Amino acid sequence: MFDTKVYKNRRQKLATAVKKGLMLFLGNDESPMNATANTYRYRQDSTFRYLFGINSPGFAAVIDIDNGKEYIFANDFEIDDIIWMGTQPKVKDIAAQVGVNETMPLKKLDSFLSQNIDREIHYLPPYRANNILRISNLLGIKYTYVQSKASEKLIKALVDMRSKKEAIEIEEIRKACNIAYDMHTTAMRMCHPGVSEREIAGAIEGVALSQGAGISFPIILSQNGQTLHNHSHDGILTKGRLMLTDCGAEGLTGYASDCTRTSPVGGEFTTKQKEIYSIVLKVNNTIKDLARPGETYKKLHLIACKIMAEGLKDLGIMKGDVENAVKVGAHALFMPHGLGHMMGMDVHDMEDYGEDYVGYNDKVKRSEQFGLAYLRLGRKLEEDFVITNEPGIYFIPDLINLWKSENKFTDFINYDKLNDYLDFGGVRLEDDLLITKKGCEILGDKRIPITIDEVQDCIKSGR
Structure with a gap:
């Protein structure tokens, strides 16, 4: 209190x-x-x-x-x-x-x-x-x-x-982010072949509980990271796969954190995994550099989508004009969700009031386009907002097969190339940002390991 x-x-x-x-x-x-x-x-x-x-x-x-x-x-x-x-x-x-x-x-x-x-x-x-x-x-x-x-x-x-957090609130969110750091690094150190997903999910929930906190939402932890909110922890970690972990803490005063990392089981990314991971990391870091008062998050979301589409085009997964691909929503096959949301006492802050009241206003309206419609926060950013920055790339077999059967966006998507990615899973990288006077900062005393080397080193430290 x-x-x-x-x-x-x-x-x-x-x-x-x-x-x-x-x-x-x-x-x-x-x-x-x-x-x-x-x-x-x-x-x-x-x-x-x-x-x-x-x-x-x-x-x-x-x-x-x-x-x-x-x-x-x-x-x-x-x-x-x-x-x-x-x-x-x-x-x-x-x-x-x-x-x-x-x-x-x-x-x-x-x-x-x-x-x-x-x-x-x-x-x-x-x-x-x-x-x-x-x-x-x-x-x-x-x-x-x-x-x-x-x-x-x-x-x-x-x-x-x-929406605009007081200094005491920011400090409480920072504490929750520090607990999230411990949760995620614990998950990374346990990310080895033969370990069950539920063992890791239980261990990181225990990290939060042991620090007087709880989880801010049910833990998402799975090798099937292509399922955006995957709360099933039934799998056994297998070398060569990716483990996506999306979790956060809710501190003693009720303030939340929400962070995501994606880890290679055993500690080594494959070449294909590095390529996709590097695109997502580039998007995350670019948005971190661009987020500031006066920018609408809808605009930043679309910038993120263009960077992602360019990266996928370089890999031969997408093709054609990137601007047009994003304009019509072809990229949403790979990121069918929004870039982020408000965060505070609720992990999706004030969502019980109605998302459009929180994330939109008379000047910025929610789109009806697939993918973009799921952007929870589109409005102009202001100093002292706390938001998430969570780009991702996912290969969802059911969605890929549906769009392929409908010959959807064939000018922009190389469906033949996607045959090699149907068992890939997904990559998401999420940080919690405080919008400052001239930019933003990642909340927490230390950023959770995020570069390829940092993640691999953290996993290997748990052997």
Whole structure:
């Protein structure tokens, strides 16, 4: 938890932006794993934690903008709870830590809102089913309309606030990136023939847990790196293949990291692997050099695609005019995702508000073109944004065979050459960038090994 002033200032800034009415915030409850008393690891709603700093279940809050009052609704623990959990603080003491003086039992929330139902009540689109039901019951809104009636004014005000990270937030993200460094170098040192993917995935999740953190999303670790979000860890590492590892930590204050590296099993890239890897590395480094305030990430994404297409053309995999190939989306056969996204308290920051509110605006609209449509962040970059830079090249047999059967983009794609890459997998290289006054910096005290020599040396150090 940060200093009390941090949360008070955030709430005051938000109230000033929204101007009038009530703002309702529901914290997350615990989620049962297989029975109500046996729950998954608790995860607080990011907005609730951002504004109120409380990382416990059973809380709700209201900010009354018109009357300048703030309320926290929660129940004190009873002796039956304390027997199992130990001594617990009182709700009023927790509220005081974050600068809220008015507290009520949770059951009072219903009557409080009923008394104010004729006023404008702002809430965010809920993403958990129980909170959709709660808002439906609290505000008398039909269940199917709850998300569509969320307050756009509140969404836009919070996106404006949370997009530019405070110094204390940047420091927390940096800590999470340092844990990611340990996670990735551990994975590299274990990247040897005969080791199971699940053994490595378990070990690097343990690295995060051992430093008081958790994972910021389910670990992606697989020799089948052509599957973009591959959470299967059933494979046994085989010499000559590539292991793609995409993972990050969520620190004690809830801030995330998200990094990806691709490692040759056994410690030596083949010539073919070096060629593809070098293209992706060139894209990553170029975007790092170009990212700065004033540039739109959509423009940088397209620059990345052109560099990738040029590299693939040099290898005979693509052909024809590179500008036209990217214009029509032929390159997306090899990178059918966006260059990156916002990052903060959520690994895809504020995605629960709606991606287009976070990554786009009135000046930059989302494309409908395959590949480019998956770019989560297209808008102009600003100082103190934290974003990911994650280009990749993938050889997806199902997609290749589909496009080939449709004779799609035959002026730009050499399908015969692709027969040699159907078992390649994929390469992705991802860093977390802080946009600075004149450019950007990679967050973390040290960059995770990324050059061919650095990666090979790290793997070999684990023998």
